[in-house]
Amino acid sequence: MKKLITALAIFFATSAQAEMTIVNPGSEEGVFRQILTTIGDKVEHDFVQANNPVTAYSYIEGANDPVLTVWSSEWPGDTKLKSPAINKTNLVALMTYETMMCSREFTDLESMSGKDVKIATWGSEPVAKFLTALGNEKDINFIVVPFSGSGSTTKGYIAGDADTVFTITSRQGAIEEDSATSCIAFSAKGDLGFRFVDAIATVGADEKTTEYLRKVVTKLSATTKWNDKFSGSVTYVGGTTNNVSMFDQAVVNFSR
Amino acid sequence: MIEELIIWSIIGIVSGTVFGIIPGAGPFIATALLYPLLASTAPVNIMMYYVSVLITSNYTNSVTAILYGIPGDATAISTAKYGHRLFTKGFGSLAVSSNAISSTAGVMFAVGVFLLALPRVLDLFAFYNSIIQTLIITMAVLMITFLTKQNIIITLGLFLLGGILAKVGIDPITFDSFLTFGNSYLALGVPFASVMIGLYIVPELAKVHNVNVGAPKQISKFAVGKETTAPTLIGSFIGFWCGLIPGVTNILGSYASANIVKRFFRKPVLKSIAAAEAANNSGALSSLLPLLILAIPITGSEVLIYYLMLENGFQFSIQNTVNKLENIIYIVPFVTIFCLFLSWYGFNLLGKVAYFYKRYKIYVNIFILTTISTVSIAIFPIHVWMFVCILCLSVLGYTLKRWDTSPVIYGFFLSDLFYESLTRTIVILS
Numbered sequence A: 001m002k003k004l005i006t007a008l009a010i011f012f013a014t015s016a017q018a019e020m021t022i023v024n025p026g027s028e029e030g031v032f033r034q035i036l037t038t039i040g041d042k043v044e045h046d047f048v049q050a051n052n053p054v055t056a057y058s059y060i061e062g063a064n065d066p067v068l069t070v071w072s073s074e075w076p077g078d079t080k081l082k083s084p085a086i087n088k089t090n091l092v093a094l095m096t097y098e099t100m101m102c103s104r105e106f107t108d109l110e111s112m113s114g115k116d117v118k119i120a121t122w123g124s125e126p127v128a129k130f131l132t133a134l135g136n137e138k139d140i141n142f143i144v145v146p147f148s149g150s151g152s153t154t155k156g157y158i159a160g161d162a163d164t165v166f167t168i169t170s171r172q173g174a175i176e177e178d179s180a181t182s183c184i185a186f187s188a189k190g191d192l193g194f195r196f197v198d199a200i201a202t203v204g205a206d207e208k209t210t211e212y213l214r215k216v217v218t219k220l221s222a223t224t225k226w227n228d229k230f231s232g233s234v235t236y237v238g239g240t241t242n243n244v245s246m247f248d249q250a251v252v253n254f255s256r
Numbered sequence B: 001m002i003e004e005l006i007i008w009s010i011i012g013i014v015s016g017t018v019f020g021i022i023p024g025a026g027p028f029i030a031t032a033l034l035y036p037l038l039a040s041t042a043p044v045n046i047m048m049y050y051v052s053v054l055i056t057s058n059y060t061n062s063v064t065a066i067l068y069g070i071p072g073d074a075t076a077i078s079t080a081k082y083g084h085r086l087f088t089k090g091f092g093s094l095a096v097s098s099n100a101i102s103s104t105a106g107v108m109f110a111v112g113v114f115l116l117a118l119p120r121v122l123d124l125f126a127f128y129n130s131i132i133q134t135l136i137i138t139m140a141v142l143m144i145t146f147l148t149k150q151n152i153i154i155t156l157g158l159f160l161l162g163g164i165l166a167k168v169g170i171d172p173i174t175f176d177s178f179l180t181f182g183n184s185y186l187a188l189g190v191p192f193a194s195v196m197i198g199l200y201i202v203p204e205l206a207k208v209h210n211v212n213v214g215a216p217k218q219i220s221k222f223a224v225g226k227e228t229t230a231p232t233l234i235g236s237f238i239g240f241w242c243g244l245i246p247g248v249t250n251i252l253g254s255y256a257s258a259n260i261v262k263r264f265f266r267k268p269v270l271k272s273i274a275a276a277e278a279a280n281n282s283g284a285l286s287s288l289l290p291l292l293i294l295a296i297p298i299t300g301s302e303v304l305i306y307y308l309m310l311e312n313g314f315q316f317s318i319q320n321t322v323n324k325l326e327n328i329i330y331i332v333p334f335v336t337i338f339c340l341f342l343s344w345y346g347f348n349l350l351g352k353v354a355y356f357y358k359r360y361k362i363y364v365n366i367f368i369l370t371t372i373s374t375v376s377i378a379i380f381p382i383h384v385w386m387f388v389c390i391l392c393l394s395v396l397g398y399t400l401k402r403w404d405t406s407p408v409i410y411g412f413f414l415s416d417l418f419y420e421s422l423t424r425t426i427v428i429l430s
Helices: A002-012 A033-039 A054-064 A127-136 A150-158 A168-177 A207-221 A223-227 A244-254 B004-022 B028-034 B044-069 B074-088 B092-129 B129-144 B154-165 B192-206 B227-240 B249-266 B268-286 B288-294 B300-309 B318-359 B363-379 B382-401 B405-427
Strands: A019-024 A046-049 A067-072 A091-097 A099-103 A118-121 A141-147 A166-170 A183-185 A195-202 A233-239
Touching: A002 A195, A019 A033, A019 A054, A033 A046, A033 A207, A033 A223, A033 B044, A054 B318, A067 B192, A091 A166, A091 A207, A099 A168, A118 A127, A118 A150, A127 A141, A141 A150, A141 A168, A141 B405, A150 A168, A150 B092, A166 A168, A168 A183, A183 A223, A195 A207, A207 A223, A207 A233, A223 B300, A233 B249, B004 B028, B004 B318, B028 B044, B028 B300, B044 B092, B044 B268, B044 B288, B044 B300, B044 B405, B074 B092, B074 B192, B074 B249, B074 B405, B092 B227, B092 B268, B092 B288, B092 B318, B129 B154, B129 B249, B129 B405, B154 B192, B154 B405, B192 B363, B192 B382, B192 B405, B227 B249, B227 B268, B249 B268, B249 B288, B249 B405, B268 B288, B288 B300, B288 B318, B363 B382
Parallel strands: A019 A046, A019 A067, A118 A141, A118 A166
Antiparallel strands: A067 A195, A091 A195, A091 A233, A099 A166, A099 A183
């Protein structure tokens, strides 16, 4: 019954036969949709707007055509979610978002030691886990003031909901509009052991299709438009001998 | 440069006129449809287009609201409620004039504050923390519940129904399911357009109006009394602040303004329209501040604009906003004045349609409902799910026709936001 419903949903959601189905597990307005539609401009496809990874997985599972999707490395660790298998064969590219910690109260991580620190950041479990681990290591009691995304986190920090913020580096400009703020730790410099990683991957596609998509992303990620649009992120295309350790680590993370 | 800005402004006005009238469409659908075209132009033109769409759609979404009691979007519910009442009593001209002038005043107020606040805009954001947000939303919830003519329990029940419908689906942060029963469609959540159509428009259309529709008169002069000045200013002020709240923006502003005026002013019907419309337009423009200064889009259509501008190399900051977008500010008054005449003259034209409405009310209502539903189904990615939602909620809406169902819409928007703000407030105050 479930398969029938899924098949019907895909049928109604699409108007014409195409060689590939793009499934967006993010919102209609989010960055995942932007990534997928930018790639989608270069390949013939049907588009399924799933809105969330739970629904996206059911579409991916029931699809007859090869699927292209974006999957967050935060999701496989969540027991409520099923994730598609992501490995070196079907990984098209990785997009990494470096993180940072900024504060108007503290000048470095050491000065937080032994204190309760209210921190504006995502309310998600992986971020909470990371902060707990960092807190244990540095003797800091982080109290998360939870937000739903980097935009609302930044706005909350500027409004004074917390005097410290943990977010992605693309928000640095906005955060430093507040002259009392200094950014004190960065994942890119090795101060923080957490960055957001999104995988652009195929499911049920042959090697040729995945390779073609890698070429598309290679071309796109070299353009100014792509880099302006996804500023603060770095795109690493798979299937090469570069950044092997990063891909190995990503595959481990996506296999949790 | 200036010629291009004017052209994009005209494109924005045309889009805003068309998509403002279609419930559930608005600036998001207008921008999504023009995305490829917008992607090929400069950021300053994109912003000019967007400001024009915002302003125009806020004028035109009130036309169907006043004529048929059908709001173009959730921000026009107060206008639909009070404006349509005036219209059916033969005072449509007053409703239209008040709508047009107060909307214009709201835009002017927002532009003025925008210019004044820009040098110290961070102080503006600093004021607006989670505690203040929670207080404002609490006040709104209390107003919805207690400033109602119908039974408080019924109102509260309808508000909670809206909250529950908004919660159906998968939580985007925790991935917890709520009332999905393992069904893929329910996991998508209940689309807002279906709630608006099924639980607001259907019960409104199903209500039997005992009052005859008065013949629409040509609007040859602005029949706005002095008494609307204060409500307009109140609306502009409240709307400006509410425009900064992610998620609800000017929806909350128009509702709160209309109800405050209704509570504290004598003969409040016309004044409520003035307050709601001023709040609407003021809030639509103030919601641009977080986007332009902090690169934080707070509505769906702003997200599209954000990506379009980023893609075209725009760096969001106070400096860039001042340097590159200052020309837009000077064109806004012309757009506003154009809209003023558009809504005024346009209403005269649409007013003639009202004769047919009077004679063929049932057929016209069915036609409107079918058109709105068809457009909503066509623009939603999973067509069958939108169809099912509209159908089910329309049946439910029909059974609720004896009550004012607008609390459902506010519950849909406010309950989640209230919960999130309250959670943060508890952490902050702990």
